[in-house]
Amino acid sequence: MATAGKVIKCKAAVAWEAGKPLSIEEVEVAPPQAMEVRVKILFTALCHTDVYFWEAKTPVFPRIFGHEAGGIIESVGEGVTDVAPGDHVLPVFTGECKECAHCKSAESNMCDLLRINTDRGVMIGDGKSRFSINGKPIYHFVGTSTFSEYTVMHVGCVAKINPEAPLDKVCVLSCGISTGLGASINVAKPPKGSTVAIFGLGAVGLAAAEGARIAGASRIIGVDLNPSRFEEARKFGCTEFVNPKDHKKPVQQVLAEMTNGGVDRSVECTGNINAMVQAFECVHDGWGVAVLVGVPHKDAEFKTNPMNFLNERTLKGTFFGNYKPRTDLPNVVELYMKKELEVEKFITHSVPFAEINKAFDLMAKGEGIRCIIRMEN
Ligand code: NAD
Ligand code: ZN
Numbered sequence: 001m002a003t004a005g006k007v008i009k010c011k012a013a014v015a016w017e018a019g020k021p022l023s024i025e026e027v028e029v030a031p032p033q034a035m036e037v038r039v040k041i042l043f044t045a046l047c048h049t050d051v052y053f054w055e056a057k058t059p060v061f062p063r064i065f066g067h068e069a070g071g072i073i074e075s076v077g078e079g080v081t082d083v084a085p086g087d088h089v090l091p092v093f094t095g096e097c098k099e100c101a102h103c104k105s106a107e108s109n110m111c112d113l114l115r116i117n118t119d120r121g122v123m124i125g126d127g128k129s130r131f132s133i134n135g136k137p138i139y140h141f142v143g144t145s146t147f148s149e150y151t152v153m154h155v156g157c158v159a160k161i162n163p164e165a166p167l168d169k170v171c172v173l174s175c176g177i178s179t180g181l182g183a184s185i186n187v188a189k190p191p192k193g194s195t196v197a198i199f200g201l202g203a204v205g206l207a208a209a210e211g212a213r214i215a216g217a218s219r220i221i222g223v224d225l226n227p228s229r230f231e232e233a234r235k236f237g238c239t240e241f242v243n244p245k246d247h248k249k250p251v252q253q254v255l256a257e258m259t260n261g262g263v264d265r266s267v268e269c270t271g272n273i274n275a276m277v278q279a280f281e282c283v284h285d286g287w288g289v290a291v292l293v294g295v296p297h298k299d300a301e302f303k304t305n306p307m308n309f310l311n312e313r314t315l316k317g318t319f320f321g322n323y324k325p326r327t328d329l330p331n332v333v334e335l336y337m338k339k340e341l342e343v344e345k346f347i348t349h350s351v352p353f354a355e356i357n358k359a360f361d362l363m364a365k366g367e368g369i370r371c372i373i374r375m376e377n
Pocket of ligand 2: 096114
């Protein structure tokens with residue numbers, strides 16, 4: 001590429017201050033350094049984590065948010081051998097160095113080197129930002145910063161995927177959808193014909209329902225305080241619904257009565273501590289497994305009677321659905337290519353890059369599931 005090794009001037013949506021609408025600016029994007037790649041982003045989507053850190057008054061501003069996306073490698077830095085210019089990639093907010101104890105363990109995806117870090121706004125290689133405006137640094141977000149026409153990432157945070165996969169669709173697999181899907185398929189592992197409860201029917205919960213369906217669960221009970229989520233959830237395999245507000249009894253008891261003693265599996269996708277406890281206590285004794293996915297309030301504490309464990313209930317948690325980004329994400333894309341996974345139904349809106357703030361408005365109103373932001377038109 002003619003741009004390799006040079007600074008690229010392009011458009012990026014910059015968050016100058018917490019909670020203020022993003023503004024489209026011309027930024028300079030430095031070339032990738034050792035073990036880094038520069039990616040031309042074609043499609044990106046807005047996820048709750050972006051909104052959470054955009055609203056939070058952290059010291060890391062001005063900043064370029066965005067982590068759910070799809071793009072093409074423009075150039076690579078020294079030492080990069082896994083990907084080359086022209087490769088299609090999905091950026092991931094957590095990485096896989098392939099060398100640490102976690103990356104070498106078949107059970108973990110919590111890479112020591114590239115695990116998500118929301119406080120860091122610079123590259124790990126040299127502690128500097130690759131984005132600037134008039135020489136002043138603009139900070140990165142979770143190593144991805146996809147709200148920019150070009151971004152620089154560590155090579156361990158990009159998953160090389162099938163170039164035939166449509167990036168405007170599979171970009172949503174780079175975060176929330178894979179998280180929910182993997183929480184069911186890789187962690188809860190519902191046996192065929194089992195009953196699964198999904199707490200929270202946002203993008204992550206709907207993907208968890210889809211994962212339970214793919215795994216062969218026959219009853220999928222959606223639990224949400226917002227009944228407007230129920231109609232949509234049918235498309236993702238939910239067969240029944242419970243709104244805890246409709247019952248005087250604790251929801252654990254309601255679910256136990258519906259299922260002859262408890263559900264076989266539950267997946268919590270709310271971030272609410274009460275829902276986490278309920279999701280654990282509603283699983284059947286003897287074999288039930290509950291999986292926590294939602295990110296709790298920083299001061300939250302999980303309280304339950306230890307007898308619930310002695311009675312052979314299992315509680316687990318997962319991060320990015322236990323997928324190793326570089327090793328496993330290409331296979332999730334293949335599930336879509338083989339038509340075993342539908343991603344279109346997660347994409348409810350689409351806006352051009354210039355109108356990125358509309359995606360924030362939609363999320364604030366709780367409308368739809370995913371809004372795709374088109375970088376080129
Ligand atoms: P969302 O806000 O779109 O959906 C959450 C849903 O939960 C909403 O429909 C809401 O009505 C419902 N809800 C809230 N409190 C509830 C309660 N007490 N009982 C029942 N339902 C309740 O969020 P999302 O984008 O789908 O994300 C879900 C959670 O997953 C968030 O906490 C997010 O931070 C987390 N997350 C975790 C990972 C991970 O790797 N572990 C990755 C991505 C997102
Ligand atoms: Zn690692």
